[in-house]
Amino acid sequence: MYFNSLDFAVFLPVVFILYWFVTHKDLKLQNLLLVIASYVFYGWWDWRFLSLIIFSSLVDYTIGIQLSKQEKLSKRKFLLWTSILVNLGFLGFFKYYNFFAENFVEAFSFFGNKIQPNTLDIILPVGISFYTFQTLSYTIDVYKRKLEPTKDIVSFLAFVSFFPQLVAGPIERATNLLPQFYKKREFHYSQAVDGCRQILWGFFKKVVIADSCAQYANQIFNHSDDYSGSTLFMGALFFTFQIYGDFSGYSDIAIGTSRLFGFNLKQNFAFPYFSRDIAEFWRRWHMSLSTWFRDYLYIPLGGSRGGTWMKIRNTFIIFIVSGFWHGANWTFIIWGGLNALYFLPLLLANRNRNHLDVVAENKMLPSLSALFNIGVTFGLTVIAWVFFRAESVSHAISYLKGLFSSSLFSLPSVRPTNVLVLLVFFMLIEWVGRRQQYALEVLFVKRSRVLKWTFYMFVIALIFVFSNETQQEFIYFQF
Numbered sequence: 001m002y003f004n005s006l007d008f009a010v011f012l013p014v015v016f017i018l019y020w021f022v023t024h025k026d027l028k029l030q031n032l033l034l035v036i037a038s039y040v041f042y043g044w045w046d047w048r049f050l051s052l053i054i055f056s057s058l059v060d061y062t063i064g065i066q067l068s069k070q071e072k073l074s075k076r077k078f079l080l081w082t083s084i085l086v087n088l089g090f091l092g093f094f095k096y097y098n099f100f101a102e103n104f105v106e107a108f109s110f111f112g113n114k115i116q117p118n119t120l121d122i123i124l125p126v127g128i129s130f131y132t133f134q135t136l137s138y139t140i141d142v143y144k145r146k147l148e149p150t151k152d153i154v155s156f157l158a159f160v161s162f163f164p165q166l167v168a169g170p171i172e173r174a175t176n177l178l179p180q181f182y183k184k185r186e187f188h189y190s191q192a193v194d195g196c197r198q199i200l201w202g203f204f205k206k207v208v209i210a211d212s213c214a215q216y217a218n219q220i221f222n223h224s225d226d227y228s229g230s231t232l233f234m235g236a237l238f239f240t241f242q243i244y245g246d247f248s249g250y251s252d253i254a255i256g257t258s259r260l261f262g263f264n265l266k267q268n269f270a271f272p273y274f275s276r277d278i279a280e281f282w283r284r285w286h287m288s289l290s291t292w293f294r295d296y297l298y299i300p301l302g303g304s305r306g307g308t309w310m311k312i313r314n315t316f317i318i319f320i321v322s323g324f325w326h327g328a329n330w331t332f333i334i335w336g337g338l339n340a341l342y343f344l345p346l347l348l349a350n351r352n353r354n355h356l357d358v359v360a361e362n363k364m365l366p367s368l369s370a371l372f373n374i375g376v377t378f379g380l381t382v383i384a385w386v387f388f389r390a391e392s393v394s395h396a397i398s399y400l401k402g403l404f405s406s407s408l409f410s411l412p413s414v415r416p417t418n419v420l421v422l423l424v425f426f427m428l429i430e431w432v433g434r435r436q437q438y439a440l441e442v443l444f445v446k447r448s449r450v451l452k453w454t455f456y457m458f459v460i461a462l463i464f465v466f467s468n469e470t471q472q473e474f475i476y477f478q479f
Contacts, residue, residue, distance in 0.1 A: 001044035064149035127167035155181035185262030195259030202252030210245030229408030
């Protein structure tokens with residue numbers, strides 16, 4: 001079920017009414033309702049994949065309980081690796097089987113041995129990359145004794161399948177989300193209103209910004225050989241805003257929807273396009289995944305504690321694995337490697353934690369040096385996104401060759417004025433709200449009711465206008 005669908009427009013109020021007016025007196029009944037609602041939400045795509053998420057949940061629930069009973073290190077490690085292999089086994093089969101099969105055939109063909117690829121017609125279960133990492137973090141934290149395993153199976157099933165963030169995150173830690181299912185939730189009007197504001201901004205990002213940009217990004221990328229360097233730059237720029245509006249928009253809708261039900265999810269995006277270097281960008285982009293890899297991969301590998309070679313190795317591992325997490329294509333791996341190259345000089349020079357504050361925190365405008373750094377970081381990010389969007393590595397290389405040709409300084413043939421104006425409006429609102437969890441959190445909240453509602457109605461009107469013209473699926477559903 002898509003957030004931007006009529007089905008969800010009916011589903012959400014029905015679940016909300018049942019949750020607060022029918023089951024509100026019984027916590028277990030509320031949690032059971034959330035499990036059922038989440039399975040309906042997930043099964044709307046393909047009910048067959050419900051068995052996968054239920055099986056994965058039961059495996060980690062059982063292993064968590066068994067870990068609490070075991071003190072012997074060897075048995076605890078066996079249980080942990082059982083969870084890791086089961087979860088990553090499913091993920092690897094559904095997401096990466098054909099990738100490895102095809103590359104195995106190509107490797108043999110390179111040496112003159114021709115064999116037929118044994119690929120399968122596999123459908124990728126929606127959200128498998130997200131809920132797999134969510135359940136894995138639970139088992140690992142229980143193994144490390146950072147978390148007491150739960151014996152409440154309904155709460156655990158609700159934690160794994162919680163419908164607002166099930167399909168595309170944020171990837172929640174059990175230490176944050178699971179305890180919220182144990183406590184009685186009270187309806188707070190202010191929290192619900194705040195959630196609605198965040199949902200509104202999420203829909204604006206998705207429908208008005210991302211979907212509008214998608215039309216032109218797709219047009220230019222799909223026919224990149226026909227366009228000048230300046231137009232290819234516009235295509236890369238449109239995709240840069242498309243993927244941010246699409247993914248952060250989903251996160252805003254998920255977090256806002258969760259607040260309607262009394263839950264608080266972690267912030268997933270913190271205005272990454274205002275970053276002053278790549279290290280800051282990765283602290284602000286898809287934060288739930290970045291911190292997951294930091295805590296469960298980078299730090300166990302030794303992090304930045306070792307010598308120069310270890311720092312280089314660990315940096316490339318975490319970025320390449322992050323790229324591969326996004327998809328079974330060499331373009332994603334190169335995208336991850338390119339970001340590692342961007343990040344490495346900062347790490348080696350001990351400058352990767354220079355910008356921990358908000359840019360121009362107590363000022364309206366950034367300094368010239370900050371503006372320059374933002375521009376350079378944004379430009380590097382745009383180049384990296386070309387590999388993320390391209391159909392193949394050769395497509396990405398030819399796209400960049402065309403982009404950096406002499407025609408880069410010509411007038412682009414695709415320059416939709418309405419979309420460019422919307423992007424300026426969007427970035428202005430994001431800049432004003434950059435100190436908050438999301439752009440509209442306090443914007444106009446303490447102003448006159450007329451001004452506040454005029455702005456909200458303007459945003460709603462834009463959503464309705466563009467929803468009829470540009471509707472696209474969420475990009476991260478394919479990951």
